Amino acid sequence: MxxxxxxxxxxxxxxxxxxxxGAVSKKATVQLLMSLELMAVxxxxxxxxxxxxxxxxxxxxWFFAVFTMVVSAAEVxxxxxxxxxxxxxxxxxxxxxxxxxxx
Amino acid sequence: xxxxxxxxxxxxxxxxxxxxxxRALRNRTLWLSVGATCISLALAFMAFGRVWPGGNELASVxxxxxxxxGVMGGAPISLSMQMDAITAVMLVVxxxxxTAVQIYSLSYMSKDEREGWYFAVLSLFTSSMLMLVLADNxxxxxxxxxxxxxxxYLLIGFWYELEAPRKASQKAFLTTRVGDLxxxxxxxxxxxxxxxxxxxxxxxxxxxxGPGVAVAAACGLLLAAMGKSAQVPLHVWLPxxxxxxxxxSALIHAATMVAAGVxxxxxxxxxxxxxxxxxxxxxxVGAITAVVGGLLACVQHDVKKVLAYSTxxxxxxxxxxxxxxxxxxxxxxxxxxxxxxxxxFLGAGVIIHAAHTQDMRExxxxxxxxxxxxxxxxxxxxxxAGVVPFSGFFSKDAIIKALLDAHLYWAAGVVxxxxxxxxxxxxxLYFRVFxxxxxxxxxxxxxxxxxxxxxxxxxxxxxxxxxSLAFAKFLGEQGEWPSVPLILASTAVxxxxxxxxxxxYGRRSVVVNTQAYxxxxxxxYAALQQKLYFDIAYDSAIVKPYIAVTHLLAVVDRSGIDAAxxxxxxxxxxxxxxxxxxxxxxxDGAVNGLATLSKRAGTALRSLQTGRLQGYQRLVLSAxxxxxxxxxxxxxxxxx
Numbered sequence: 001m002x003x004x005x006x007x008x009x010x011x012x013x014x015x016x017x018x019x020x021x022g023a024v025s026k027k028a029t030v031q032l033l034m035s036l037e038l039m040a041v042x043x044x045x046x047x048x049x050x051x052x053x054x055x056x057x058x059x060x061x062w063f064f065a066v067f068t069m070v071v072s073a074a075e076v077x078x079x080x081x082x083x084x085x086x087x088x089x090x091x092x093x094x095x096x097x098x099x100x101x102x103x
Numbered sequence: 104x105x106x107x108x109x110x111x112x113x114x115x116x117x118x119x120x121x122x123x124x125x126r127a128l129r130n131r132t133l134w135l136s137v138g139a140t141c142i143s144l145a146l147a148f149m150a151f152g153r154v155w156p157g158g159n160e161l162a163s164v165x166x167x168x169x170x171x172x173g174v175m176g177g178a179p180i181s182l183s184m185q186m187d188a189i190t191a192v193m194l195v196v197x198x199x200x201x202t203a204v205q206i207y208s209l210s211y212m213s214k215d216e217r218e219g220w221y222f223a224v225l226s227l228f229t230s231s232m233l234m235l236v237l238a239d240n241x242x243x244x245x246x247x248x249x250x251x252x253x254x255x256y257l258l259i260g261f262w263y264e265l266e267a268p269r270k271a272s273q274k275a276f277l278t279t280r281v282g283d284l285x286x287x288x289x290x291x292x293x294x295x296x297x298x299x300x301x302x303x304x305x306x307x308x309x310x311x312x313g314p315g316v317a318v319a320a321a322c323g324l325l326l327a328a329m330g331k332s333a334q335v336p337l338h339v340w341l342p343x344x345x346x347x348x349x350x351x352s353a354l355i356h357a358a359t360m361v362a363a364g365v366x367x368x369x370x371x372x373x374x375x376x377x378x379x380x381x382x383x384x385x386x387x388v389g390a391i392t393a394v395v396g397g398l399l400a401c402v403q404h405d406v407k408k409v410l411a412y413s414t415x416x417x418x419x420x421x422x423x424x425x426x427x428x429x430x431x432x433x434x435x436x437x438x439x440x441x442x443x444x445x446x447x448f449l450g451a452g453v454i455i456h457a458a459h460t461q462d463m464r465e466x467x468x469x470x471x472x473x474x475x476x477x478x479x480x481x482x483x484x485x486x487x488a489g490v491v492p493f494s495g496f497f498s499k500d501a502i503i504k505a506l507l508d509a510h511l512y513w514a515a516g517v518v519x520x521x522x523x524x525x526x527x528x529x530x531x532l533y534f535r536v537f538x539x540x541x542x543x544x545x546x547x548x549x550x551x552x553x554x555x556x557x558x559x560x561x562x563x564x565x566x567x568x569x570x571s572l573a574f575a576k577f578l579g580e581q582g583e584w585p586s587v588p589l590i591l592a593s594t595a596v597x598x599x600x601x602x603x604x605x606x607x608y609g610r611r612s613v614v615v616n617t618q619a620y621x622x623x624x625x626x627x628y629a630a631l632q633q634k635l636y637f638d639i640a641y642d643s644a645i646v647k648p649y650i651a652v653t654h655l656l657a658v659v660d661r662s663g664i665d666a667a668x669x670x671x672x673x674x675x676x677x678x679x680x681x682x683x684x685x686x687x688x689x690x691d692g693a694v695n696g697l698a699t700l701s702k703r704a705g706t707a708l709r710s711l712q713t714g715r716l717q718g719y720q721r722l723v724l725s726a727x728x729x730x731x732x733x734x735x736x737x738x739x740x741x742x743x
Contacts, residue, residue, distance in 0.1 A: 024720050095716050 008049035016042035027094045029086070033079045040072045107186060110146045110194060111233035113139040114201075114226040121223035129219030136222040137205045140229055144198035147233075151191045155577065183301065185239035188578045192434055193236035193366060196441045197359050199563070201229040203556035204354040207449050210552035211350050211456070221261060221348065228254035232359050236366060241293065241300040244367070245286055248331065251360050252279050258355060259347040271343035278340040282330015282364075289323025292316060302370065309373045317377035324371055325385055332364025332418045335392045339637050341415055342399075345407040349455060352407065353448030357414050358441035365421045365437050369430045376428060386426025390517040392419030395635060397524030401531065402631040405461045406451050409532050413487065414444055416521055420502055423514055429505035431578045436498035438574075439567050443486040443495055446560035450480035453549035453557075454536060460543070463532065468541035473548040477537055479561040484533050486564045488526040489597050491590065494567035500585040500593055501571065519596050526600025534608040 015038055022035025044065040051061020086098065117139035121129050205225060212218045228251060235247035260272030294300060296316045297308045309317065328334070333341035344356050355361070368375065368385065375382045396416030403409045417440050424433035453476045458466050470477045486495035499522060506515040548554070575582025585593070607620075621628045633639060711722075 020724065024717055024724060098714075098716060 005049055005053040008045055008053075012042040012045040012049065014042075015039075015045065027096055029083045029095050032095055033076060033083070036079075037072060037076065040068055044068050106146065107150060107184060107237060110143045110150065110198070111230045111237060113143050113146075114230035114233070118223050118227040118230060121219055121226065124219070126217070126219060129223070130216070131219075133209060133219065133222050136226045137202070137209065139226060140198065140202045140205050143229070143233065144195075144202045147191075147194040147198040150186060151195050154186055154188060154191050181240070181301075182243045183239045184237045185303065186237070189366070189369060189430070189434060190236050192438055192574075192578070194233060196438050197229065197232050197236070200354055200358040200441055200445045200560070201225075203560055204350045204445065204449070207353075207452070207553050207556045208348075208350040210550045211452055212348060217261070221258070221351070224254050224257045224261075225351065225354065228258070228355060228360070232363065235363060239302050241290055241302060241305065243300075244302075245283075245290060248286065248327070248363065248367075249283065251355075251363065252276060252283070252331075255279075255344070255355050255360055258351040259344045261347055261351070265346075267343075268346040271340075271346040275340035275344050278337055279330040282327045282337055285323040285326025285330070287323075289320040289327070292320045292323060296320070306371070306373045309377050312377065317374055318381060321371075321375045321378040321381035322384075324367060324374065325381055325388070328364030328368045328422075329388060330364070331367070332361050332422070333392075333415050334364070334388050334419060334422060335395050335415075336637060338392060338396065338415045339634075339641060342403075342408050342411045342634075345405070345411050349407065349448060349452035352411075353445040353452070356411065357448050358445040361414060361418060362421070362437045362441060365418065365425065365433055368422070368425045369433055369437075372425065372428070372430055375425070382426055382428065385422055386511065386514055389419045389422025389424075389426055390514055392416065393423060393517060393521040394419075394524075397521045397528070398631055399634060400528040401524060402628065404463050406454060406463050406466070406532065406536065407448070407461055409463070409528055410444070410447055410451060413525065413528065414440075416525065417444070417487070420499065420518055420521060423518060424502035424505055427502070427505040427509040427511060427514070429502070429509075429580075431575050431580045431582065432498070432501040432505040434578060435501050435571065435574055439486070439494035439498040439564070442560050442567060443483040443493075443564040446479060446483040446557055446564060447487065449553070449557050449560070450476050450483060453553055454480075456549060457546050458543050463535040465542050466536045467539035468537070469546060470537040472546035475554045475558065476549060479554075479557045480537070481533065482561045482564055484529040488529045488601065489522050489593055490526075490601075491594055492565070492568060494564050496593065496597075497568040497571040497585070500589055501575075501582070503589065503593070504585065519592070522593065523596045523600040526597045527604045530601045530604025531608050534604065538609060 019035045019038030019040075019042060022038065023032055026032050026035060047061040047065045047068070049061075051059065051065075055061070114136070117136045120135055121132065124132060205222065208221065208225065212221050215221065231247045231250035231254065235244055235251065238244045238247060256272045256276040259275050260268045262268045263272075290300065293305055293316075296312055297305060299305065330337045341356060341361065345352055347356075375385060393416050396412045396414075396419055400409050400412035400416060403412060417436070421433045421436050421440070424436060453473065454466065454469060455461055457469065457473060460466065482493065486493035489496045489499045499518065503515050503518050506512075506518065549557075572582045572584065630636065713719075
């Protein structure tokens with residue numbers, strides 16, 4: 001059986017929704033970061049899927065996906081560094097405590 | 104004759120120099136003023152010598168140098184001087200009396216700290232009076248006339264720390280100003296008539312004047328002369344003017360300035376002759392003044408005021424001479440009177456210095472202590488009373504003769520009556536001051552500096568009578584000695600006056616109770632005591648209504664004009680207040696309102712900044728969801 005575009009989009013949407021839920025609701029900073037990764041992955045799936053089904057002749061989507069992965073990796077590295085720095089400073093890394101910039 | 108200008112110019116120069124010196128230096132350079140007057144005296148004698156020998160025609164040497172002051176009606180106003188017999192006489196009288204008074208003042212005023220200012224004003228006065236008699240232009244005469252008025256004002260009010268001199272100076276200034284209005288009026292009339300103020304040309308053109316012009320001009324000139332020469336009813340200032348220093352009174356208010364009115368009328372007599380009615384008015388004014396002045400002199404106790412009223416009376420007699428149309432008689436009496444009246448005033452100064460009072464009732468027995476003053480004042484009194492060999496007799500008889508020649512017998516009678524009064528009040532003064540018991544201590548004779556001028560004046564008084572024929576000839580008339588009946592009549596009148604005076608005040612054995620006689624005189628004496636109610640009448644008829652009017656005007660000013668001005672101001676204040684309110688409420692309100700709005704908005708929006716990361720995320724998420732919803736709905740709707 002030949003799988004079409006829609007299942008990929010559905011998968012991406014589910015993953016993105018999970019990631020979004022996690023980003024909005026999780027208190028632990030690490031979980032937050034993981035949720036973001038999830039959303040990035042969902043986007044990547046979309047990119048690759050669209051590339052495969054809509055414009056098979058070019059590799060634009062592929063390239064974007066690779067870029068996104070690179071950026072995500074850098075982002076995770078930076079994010080973890082930030083988390084460690086925050087942890088060192090306040091002995092906790094829950095995102096709800098980080099409200100010093102409150103207006 | 105160009106050096107004539109030096110006669111008035113030297114005292115004027117002395118004035119200018121003295122005025123600009125500091126006070127201390129000024130007080131030490133009085134010789135400037137005295138010296139200038141002395142040189143003027145010498146020059147006046149020279150001028151007199153130049154015009155001496157002949158009659159009027161030969162004598163009128165005209166010194167003509169026009170200064171162009173300005174242009175009026177296309178013609179330049181030129182001022183010129185002239186020299187004739189009348190001027191020559193006036194020059195000598197003014198400079199002689201002026202020099203005598205200045206030398207006398209050196210001693211009299213030596214204790215005053217503003218001595219220098221006194222001499223400066225005296226110089227200015229001498230200068231202006233000399234210029235007045237030298238001027239051949241009525242405008243220049245008027246200017247000098249006013250300048251003399253100013254000097255008179257300054258000298259009367261010399262002791263301005265005291266109230267009486269202050270008031271007297273204002274009174275003198277304002278009263279003479281009434282007469283000056285007449286002068287101004289006649290100046291306008293004359294200029295309108297012939298377009299010039301040159302006295303020579305004016306007088307030459309008098310016959311060609313229209314009927315009313317001479318009358319109008321003469322009326323104005325008469326009014327001016329009445330003010331300056333203290334004729335009734337404008338005489339009230341002269342007795343009060345005695346508040347000034349005595350030597351200044353001798354020069355200004357006895358000898359010279361008050362005679363300026365007589366001089367003016369004498370100078371312009373052709374105008375008066377062209378208006379016989381005004382000439383008669385001059386005579387009548389003179390007659391009234393002679394009698395009123397004489398009567399009032401009889402009741403004064405202040406030695407200077409007796410002399411002041413006497414001056415008024417004598418000026419009235421001069422006016423009568425002018426009214427009879429005789430310049431010679433009037434000028435002659437003016438000259439003799441100037442000498443003996445200034446002598447009497449200087450004598451009064453010595454007496455006041457010694458007795459430290461001006462009230463005759465507090466004097467007495469001064470004869471033994473001041474022999475020279477005694478003899479000189481006696482000579483002056485006899486001359487004033489018109490006793491035979493002295494100059495006053497001749498000049499007074501010249502006036503009587505002129506009146507008789509003009510068939511004005513009643514006027515001659517008036518002069519006789521005034522002479523009798525003169526003899527009486529001078530006798531009264533003499534006995535009150537020099538005879539009787541001594542009432543004051545430390546009596547002393549005046550200093551030689553004061554006595555020398557008095558002796559000089561007394562000498563002139565004694566011998567001037569002998570020159571009456573020469574004087575008449577000099578002024579262009581054929582004079583003659585008084586006839587024997589006239590001499591007898593005059594002497595009888597003088598003797599009567601002196602006898603009555605002696606009976607009241609001179610008798611040693613009997614002390615006359617003057618109070619009883621005053622009681623007999625009753626209301627008449629009371630009227631004389633009140634100066635015939637002139638001052639009271641002026642006070643209630645002019646001064647008080649005037650003050651009332653000024654108060655009224657002040658009220659009008661306050662309630663009308665001030666109110667209008669204040670109303671406008673109040674209007675502007677109200678307008679400004681409204682503008683300020685507009686500024687505050689609308690403009691400031693707009694600015695502040697914006698600020699408040701931003702602040703409220705900031706405060707409201709601030710609550711969004713929770714600082715919680717996930718709050719923001721949720722916000723973004725909901726915004727995106729809403730956006731998506733919108734897009735989907737839009738697309739759906741569009742699609743549908």
